[in-house]
Amino acid sequence: MSIKRETPRSIKFSPNINPYAHGSVIAEFGNTKVHITATVQESVPSFLKGKGQGWLTAEYSMLPGSTHTRSDRERKGASGRTQEIQRLIGRSLRSIVDLKALGERTILVDCDVLVADGGTRTTSISGAYVALEIAVKKLMKDGLLTVNPIKDGLVAISIGINKENEVIADLNYEEDSSCHTDMNVVMTTSGKFVEVQGTAEGEPFSLNQLQDLISCAQKALVVVTAAQQEILKRV
Secondary structure, rough: OOOEEEOOOOOEEEEHHHHHHHEEEEEEEEOEEEEEEEEEEOEEEEEEEEOOEEEEEEEEEEEEEEEOOOOOOOOOOOHHHHHHHHHHHHHHHHHOOOOOHHHHOEEEEEEEEEOOOHHHHHHHHHHHHOOOOOOOOHHOOOOOOOOEEEEEEEEEEEEEEEOEEEEEEEEEEEEEHHOOEEEEEEEOOOEEEEEEEEEEEOOOOHHHHHHHHHHHHHHHHHHHHHHHHHHHHHO
């Protein structure tokens, strides 16, 4: 099986885009753009009160003009797809955070898709890590935290196999919609897996193909990590 593209599309992180959030960024992978904020509340959900630990949760939405045809706002509650994505973002971020070190406070991460051209959930996760780092830096600067609760970095990428049996990293909408296999890989900066979501949309994939997909994702995520670290050096 050949590799069509093992590096991500162009990556851009624009930090501190929102003056009201503790941490914010617009994450761009190719034409996909997601506005992400990390907001801190000095309280925790009722099930955690008095337990000496914090909480981190995420919400995700596709803004009406983010796709080719306008989608309605989810005023009656999040759809099944939206719930699945925001749970993925939340649990991915919690995997790298020491909630006890966070203290009894909550970090709420909001990911709003401005432009959707494939990989919105993985762009959200990679950008959410940047927003989280900025928010925690602010908490430490303000003396609200004495220990950094972030244990590792976090990156994510989409990957797929097209009809020509080629592996593609960081799928755009057209590539994603025509792929035989679609996969999302979430990893820590230190190289551990957080989540792997893989589905055969057409032809089933073999163990060798799965290994090729993972290998390609690992190479692409090195590039994403470098882009994250470069921007975090300047904030």
